[in-house]
Amino acid sequence: MISGMRFLKPLIFLALEGGAEPKTLAILLLFPLLTLFIAASRYLVGIKALGIFTPAILTVVFLEMGVFPGLGLFFLVLLTVSLGRVLTRGLHLHYLARVSLIIWLVSLIAFGGIFFFKTRWVSLLILILVGENLLEVQISRGTKEALSLIAETLILAVLGWLLLSWEWLQKAVLGEPEIFLILTAVGNVLLGRFTGLRLLEYKRFRRLL
């Protein structure tokens, strides 16, 4: 029974023998926990952020290039995108052409960024594409709401980075990968059925309590 549950452990040994880095493996196995954490922040706390993709991919970028360079480059992209939005406003372009033009601008800036930040090209490309999400939310929700959503996304990404770079957790997931996977799956189902108030709603409806 117990040995039947250990379907992942042999695979991990195999991967390690093949030369995979333990840290990489741990982060891969912890990824479902990250997405659960992001989902839980919405349904239990009330932090909306920009879906799952954007905060999760930012966490990956932070893990890869370090949190401070990552944040620096993120703000650079955000600034460029916002600037691009204002600059292209008068051109009356089709939506995708406009987005593509703004990404052209972001790529240019990121190219400059490669001299300042020592990083692999993947992270840079990811950040450039995150630029599209930042642009879309600004166009569809208006500046004020967009900024709060982006701030929430950043908070989640940094917390996610803290979670995934926690060494104890990395060791734990390599030791007990099956338990982690089952728990996160069950956690998602339970979370998806939750109908209680979100933490921030206790504040919103405090006079009704």
Next chain:
Amino acid sequence: MSGSSSILGMNARNRLYLIYNNRAGRRIADSKLLTKKRLSKAGLPVPKVLKIFKTPEDVFNFDWTKLPESFVLKPVSGFGGQGIVIIRNRAKYAGEWWTMSGEKIDIPTLRLHTLDILAGQYSLHNLPDWAFLEERIKIAGIFRKYAYRGTPDVRVIVFNKVPVMAMLRLPTKESEGKANLHQGAIGVGIDLATGITNYAVCRGKFLKYIPGTKRKVNGIKLPYWNKILTLAAKAQQAVPELGYVGVDIVYDKAHGPMILELNARPGLEIQNANLTPLRKRLERVEGLEVLNAEHGVRIARALFAGRYADRVMAEEGVKIIGSKEEVKILAADRKRVSVWAKIDTGAWRTSIDKSLAKELGLLRKENILWTKIIKSSLGKEARPIIGLTFWLAGRKINTYAGVANRAHLRHPLIVGRRDLEGFLVKPRGES
């Protein structure tokens, strides 16, 4: 006031109540034209459409000079009140008008705006859209002093043909004349039974006075209240694809209440405006067999009447009553009939004798709110719950009562705890 489980949060709304709205229903609510079509087919009053623009050619071929003195230009699939231009009256020269926000607007500008709407600038996901011109609602006198420029409306949430909560939405300077709470309009709660306002909220702050004035937010009596509730319930009946819906109703000076639009995912702030949680109300209404809109309104007024016990106590003091009291019951023919009642703090709900209820004409089908199956030592028994109005020690009480066979008992009426707020009961004797 109550536990967190009676408040409707985002999670519960989405998972438990929005599932009553299917895709077809959301499509109707998202298009103002489809909504109008369905509602007017059911004979419900909606503002008249003057012109629909589907293509840019429509915009250029249209003779704008033939338009009436005032009108509204709207996107068909707009949301949150965006992209709407309200024309108040003609300016000095032909082809020029004044807008509600006090700017002068001419035909080329209107055309350009209409083309922007068609291009999808104000629609969900920026998809191409249609635009239309609609007659302008002329704000009814009573609201003129409360609203900043725009048109106030009444939002009623209807579930299973029963109106469950309502609020008055007053545009402010910040909301730029829009009645949308997200834009900064004021939400004023309304007692369902009487149509009198109670509390108010604006951007999460609770108000006592309308900002910038000395007018109190509570105590405004809305005209045509029964008609408003019935219209709201009928709107949901006309669009059964939407089981849980927000109905927005405006008062027109000439035509009275009219349905402006339907909302397939009405917001939660209405609870703060009423200082009343919504989830418990929804649970009470879910699964009831509601015959029609009128029946739904009757259920709402009996179930969700505000008690105002605190206010009554502050004004009149606590009333002392005995364990037996003579009460007057409002019969079906509007006569008041005196009976002796037992005041029973051990019972929750008021209960009335079957033959007495029948005699007073209260057992008519329209007055039966629902039927409850009760298991007792005598086996299963179906007990109707009816709407009931009576006067106890001079106070009018609007409530509901269970019907039971009490022929063998001394008192044909038992008044339960639910209707005894603001009273003190002397254990012995009469008052």
